[in-house]
Amino acid sequence: MAVKGLDIFKLTPKKNCKECGFPTCMAFSMKVAAGAAEIDKCPYITDEAKAQLSEATAPPMKTIKIGTGDTECALGGETVLFRHEKTYVNKALFAVEFSDADSDDEIAKKVAHLEAVKYDRIGELMCVEVASVRYAADKAKFLDLIAKVIELGRVPMAVVEDVEVAKEAAEAIKAAKGILMGATPANADAIVEVAKAADVVLGVSAGSIEELHDTVEKIEAAGYKNLVLNVGDSSVKEAYNNAVTIRTNTLKGDDRTFGYPSVVFVNKIACCEQMEVALASAFVLRYGSIIVMSDMDFKQALPLFGLRQNIFTDPQKPMRVEPTIYEFNKADDNSPVLVTVDFALSYFVVSGEIERSKVPAYLAIPDAGGYSVLTAWAAGKFGASVISDFIKESGIADKTKCRKLILPGKVAVLQGDVAEALPDWEVIVGPTEAMQIPKFLRDLMGI
Template identity: 40%
Template sequence: MQIGVGELAKKIGGELVMFRHEKRFENPPIIAALISEDMSDEDVDGRIQRFKELRYIRIGLTLKADMLAVRASDPDKMKALVEKALGAEDALICVMSDNVDALKAGAETAADRKPLLYAITPDNADQLTDFVKEKGFPVVAKASGLEDLASLTEKLNGAGIQDIVLDSGARTLKEAFEHQVIIRRLALDKKFKPLGYPTFLPVFEMAKDLATETLYAATFIAKYGGVIVLSDFQGESLFPLLLTRLNIYTDPQRPMVTEPGIYEFNNPDENSPVLVTTNFSLTYFIVSGEIENSRVPSRLVVVDTEGLSVLTAWAAGKFSGDLIGAFIKKLGLPEKLQTKKVIIPGTVAVISGELEEELGSDFEVLIGPREAAHIPAYLKEHFSN
């Protein structure tokens, strides 16, 4: 199912396996933080500002939180809070209230972003069903326990509502974890359609501090959460959660790769050194970052190793001297260079002779550092004018 519209839209659910290694996990969970009517204006503004500012670059990807969850029981306060949240232009919106009028008011205010509504319960289903169906908003179905939850989703399905997220009402780590596993197992193994939906985890209601919330959130990133709501965004909490999500939802059968070719840094000329690495994305972005930080004009040749790291690729015969040399020739580098110096990773010094033989006597092959962190010092020592 989809929350939000246009470029902001996020898909959750659609999972096909219990365990990542069986195939892959499909759609990463949405990470959200709460803003509520009982917070001061300063606290609310701080959360919204941190949503905007806490952005991280990792292997060329921008990692950030996804959603602001707005909770209020008063319709006017709900409208005001939602309007503030909409100031974060790339935020998905979740509207949370036990008051049907407040829920509707918040939903109407955020209608252009197709907000997630929290929540339809057995008690208010008759009041909200027609509204949700008419507006087409995704909605959280909340009940006390899995049996009541299944009954509620069947009722909503019967009314024509399909975009559903599940909240089983569990508010301890143990029970919530158990429910996540049971829901996934029933949906996949037993084809039990009433529980075949993504789940909603308000971890801010399960823990008393952000550190504990973060641990719980990490658990539910690995174990099947669809929307995970924290009490706040703080860098020391959010960054590790974003990395956890990135790692868990990377396809284990397809390593993240960088396009093979020549990459230039700091305006190189015909006398600038040439470094060589593999096209495993993590390796590339670490190495390229260190080259850029050195401020030494350089070129980086990225060899197609099918996403393998340096030592793994060398062991598999995909990062050998003859292959690297042939690729450098194919790129036309010999014709572009006057000073022909190629730097290979120190961990594969053994290929230097083979590479020199492939490139010819015009080239000098240098053994570079074993660790990327030492690249700036190496380049400054050997190539600074």
């Protein structure tokens, strides 16, 4: 919650000595409240006041790091309830759950899906980031599964409440910076010491949201704040209500006990595979930081990955690619030049279709502000002069002797002006839809 300038002013010594670089203590306090000055700039402020302030200005929801190296991810750290208010900070992660009660065939199928499901969309390579491993009864198989998912490059989440087994699980996951999902009201005192010793994130579960609150308070009092919260798995209603309550209380209330990322075991509350995908979608929108599925193949992953990418992009920043000349299918000095905008989605759709055509070609991308073709054109960022200046300055004329320049069909109106500015080029109006590009290019080049 934001701290007001007046609250900070109450903590200053009110000397108005200017040593902080501001004319008065009040002016200094207002700057600190606005985030434009550090409280340490006042040499007279007491340690007690500093501690009070740092607690008050701490973000309401903690950022929790898991994984190491390529698998490192951040969870939580959110500051708004709705994406349109500002932006979400750390994307929801997907997990697949293994168990020592699974048959070898089931495990092999999940492993095959985990390895196969990778989706490259708009420059982001997406996969299932976390592997949850639930302890049932076979400790050796449970620990083997943890080792296996680490070997597969996934962040391990060991789901185990038995404190003795949890000690071994914590040892197994500590180098991979995994999650020990094991704290309950009954074992909190003991398991927090296990998590502390291994320095791993501790997952907290309870039978009700009130119990969850009390258990988190107890763990925090024991000095551990590296936590994630299980929203509950007795029913869809309970999990959804708890996910919303936890996030709303964190961001809008005064109590920060729930200020941690949440874990949703969709595999425990869904009645079937289709319902798992539907619920996972709901929890991407409403506050799952880790969403656990029983399995994830391509047909489940693609809609979820697409939804997640749309929700966790910053709505205030257009997704762009670098304005430059791109080459496809071993473009050479006889290859035509297509033009489109630097909006990432336009680039990836057009480039995919050029690749599919198998026709060697160049793709010229001027700086069009990161907008789509028609928006950029309407905003004056993708006009004839932008295109012709880019073609002249990019050096593309030295790369190809072919002088065919293909404009997007949606801006056919630019053909005359671009042709006038580039008299050496044959300016051609291309298709209005990217899917028409392969046939268009093959016909154009007589292939």
